[in-house]
Amino acid sequence: MNAVQxxxxxxxxxxRGMGDALFPEAVDQKRARAVCLGxxxxxxxxxxxxxxxxxxxxxxxxxxxxxxxxLRQRPDVRSWRSVLVSQxxxxxxx
Numbered sequence: 001m002n003a004v005q006x007x008x009x010x011x012x013x014x015x016r017g018m019g020d021a022l023f024p025e026a027v028d029q030k031r032a033r034a035v036c037l038g039x040x041x042x043x044x045x046x047x048x049x050x051x052x053x054x055x056x057x058x059x060x061x062x063x064x065x066x067x068x069x070x071l072r073q074r075p076d077v078r079s080w081r082s083v084l085v086s087q088x089x090x091x092x093x094x
Contacts, residue, residue: 009044023057036061043084050080060084 015022015035024032036042036058046060050071055064062070077083 009041009048012041013045014039022059029058029063032058033061033063044081047079047081047084050077050084 010016018035022032022035036045039045039061042060044060046062046067048054049057049059049062049067053071054067057064059067
């Protein structure tokens with residue numbers, strides 16, 4: 001098992017140590033989302049927020065509004081981790 005597969009994915013995140021900077025309001029969310037570009041654990045981060053219905057902040061490059069919309073569009077998904085992380089692994093294998 002590598003570090004990304006374990007629960008310690010957050011230690012590899014580009015935003016590690018940024019604290020409240022990822023919980024901005026309104027227009028500042030775009031700036032916070034930019035931190036997620038190229039992050040090696042973006043999928044794990046987004047899956048964490050979706051699976052746990054985290055309502056605040058930018059997670060995996062998505063704002064709370066974007067995550068709510070995705071959850072409404074895909075109520076059939078039981079595990080975002082299995083969807084997002086397995087997709088990432090499939091793309092990396094190509």
